[in-house]
């Protein structure tokens with residue numbers, strides 16, 4: 001049973017590290033910064049579950065939280081996973097992850113390590129982030145909200161009156177794979193396929209993966225063949241070059257700024273599709289895309305809003321708020337914790 005001193009732990013499992021933070025009974029974050037330990041996911045799922053316990057213990061020690069205060073643990077991971085936290089195989093994963101029941105196995109390990117039964121929930125990472133961003137922006141839980149998070153891919157999540165739209169299989173809110181009509185950045189070139197195999201997903205335009213597919217054509221254009229990005233050489237050169245684009249755009253580089261402008265238009269077009277589908281109160285933009293400093297973020301948000309306004313129904317153009325995410329990379333961890341809070345309070 002929850003008490004005023006209950007603590008709800010959240011574990012954000014990333015590619016290389018896992019982060020732990022928590023919220024209290026009133027759903028306030030217990031601490032501004034998290035505890036981080038290696039995720040060890042390349043060694044297999046059992047090693048990651050062991051690391052979850054290590055991370056939780058380190059957090060409880062640091063924050064001087066007693067075991068008796070722990071009411072739940074919420075987990076999130078990049079997935080793909082189903083609604084019960086059963087992991088599906090994807091590229092570059094240790095084979096033992098295929099079909100692994102992450103939520104169930106983590107719950108067993110945590111309950112055993114802590115000597116008490118601890119309810120454990122699971123969300124995919126973008127859903128967890130959306131859940132937290134909606135709560136942070138509208139604690140009354142009276143909004144229809146979508147999160148769009150362009151980063152490595154383009155993640156999404158939908159929250160309606162404080163509840164995630166998980167869908168019937170946990171596959172709801174995959175907004176990055178909604179198609180848009182958007183001419184390719186390099187004139188005359190076909191739009192390269194998205195990671196999912198389709199051609200016109202918004203993720204194929206606005207993500208780090210898209211940037212890596214775009215740069216070879218862009219940097220071969222007459223106008224840009226002397227661009228400083230062409231001087232970067234060595235192994236995995238397109239990834240290295242792609243990672244420089246945001247910083248250069250922030251400094252006003254003409255090519256990099258025009259790439260960001262074009263990607264922002266793609267996101268504005270996606271906002272229109274989202275508005276037609278869920279009639280939102282708010283659309284929140286998060287992810288690495290908006291972390292290039294205040295000036296670049298202002299420019300990006302201006303283009304997203306402008307593109308949306310010209311395409312959307314009049315009522316949507318006038319009323320849907322398009323806002324910057326508030327919690328940065330903490331959102332996943334805190335959203336996982338909030339998912340556990342909802343589980344304990346019968347609201348999941």
Ligand SMILES: [Zn+2]
Nearest residue numbers: 177194196201
């Ligand atoms: Zn796709």
